[in-house]
Amino acid sequence: MKSFKTLTDLRVRVAKASTKGVPPALRDPARGALVAWIDTAIQYEMPLNAALRRLRDGDAAEAIGRTAIAPQLADPNGPAAKAACAPGCAFCCILSGDDGGTITQAEARRLHQALVPVAGAPDGRAWNAKACPSLDPETRLCRAYDARPMICRSYMSSDVSACEMIASGATVQGAGVLGAHTLYLAVLTLTRNLLRGIVRVPTYSLSRVAAGAVDGLSEDDALNSARHGTHELDDEVARQAAMLKR
Ligand code: SF4
Numbered sequence: 001m002k003s004f005k006t007l008t009d010l011r012v013r014v015a016k017a018s019t020k021g022v023p024p025a026l027r028d029p030a031r032g033a034l035v036a037w038i039d040t041a042i043q044y045e046m047p048l049n050a051a052l053r054r055l056r057d058g059d060a061a062e063a064i065g066r067t068a069i070a071p072q073l074a075d076p077n078g079p080a081a082k083a084a085c086a087p088g089c090a091f092c093c094i095l096s097g098d099d100g101g102t103i104t105q106a107e108a109r110r111l112h113q114a115l116v117p118v119a120g121a122p123d124g125r126a127w128n129a130k131a132c133p134s135l136d137p138e139t140r141l142c143r144a145y146d147a148r149p150m151i152c153r154s155y156m157s158s159d160v161s162a163c164e165m166i167a168s169g170a171t172v173q174g175a176g177v178l179g180a181h182t183l184y185l186a187v188l189t190l191t192r193n194l195l196r197g198i199v200r201v202p203t204y205s206l207s208r209v210a211a212g213a214v215d216g217l218s219e220d221d222a223l224n225s226a227r228h229g230t231h232e233l234d235d236e237v238a239r240q241a242a243m244l245k246r
């Protein structure tokens with residue numbers, strides 16, 4: 001973490017950072033959001049190492065995503081206002097593949113901490129083999145609701161039957177993440193490129209972090225078992241960007 005002497009150096013480098021993996025439509029928004037985050041850090045005199053840690057852990061990307069999602073959730077004519085989502089409606093917590101979605105280091109640590117108290121108890125997989133281990137199999141409520149990652153905060157639908165069909169493997173429209181989630185992923189990708197050679201920006205599998213936590217693994221072991229390789233973030237950004245175009 002020694003190559004940048006000041007946050008102002010870092011800010012200048014954002015403009016030169018590679019946009020590899022960042023969808024073209026999100027390059028300018030991601031750069032602008034990252035520069036604004038660094039400007040705020042400068043304004044509040046955040047120490048350089050603290051800012052680099054927050055970038056590495058994904059705190060910056062998450063803060064940018066949450067700022068972007070707020071007006072989308074508040075829009076009286078937007079998708080959130082039309083959503084059919086309700087407590088106990090959990091088809092969206094039946095996860096495809098064994099990954100469950102890309103989350104940051106900060107999100108992975110919070111998710112693990114939230115699930116430690118329920119380690120060993122029956123989990124969502126007792127309801128559906130592909131369900132998120134964070135889920136309560138009886139109530140079908142998320143047992144890590146306050147710590148749920150950005151992908152869970154962003155996913156919604158106006159059509160429960162579409163969610164049920166997607167959960168059974170069908171490809172249908174009617175459910176998906178809000179655009180703020182794709183911006184969060186784009187900022188995380190740009191952050192990874194900005195810090196390449198300085199510090200690695202790790203990402204994790206949501207379902208494997210949750211499984212490790214409820215199976216009783218320590219935080220370090222759960223995160224090590226869930227840590228992504230080099231391509232998962234790029235794959236996730238490309239997948240979400242393609243879905244937004246539909
Ligand atoms: S996204 Fe679909 S399954 Fe999830 S709460 Fe909303 S309507 Fe229910």
Ligand code: SF4
Nearest residue numbers: 093132134135142152
């Ligand atoms: S963390 Fe919670 S909201 Fe997210 S998929 Fe798992 S059970 Fe559902």
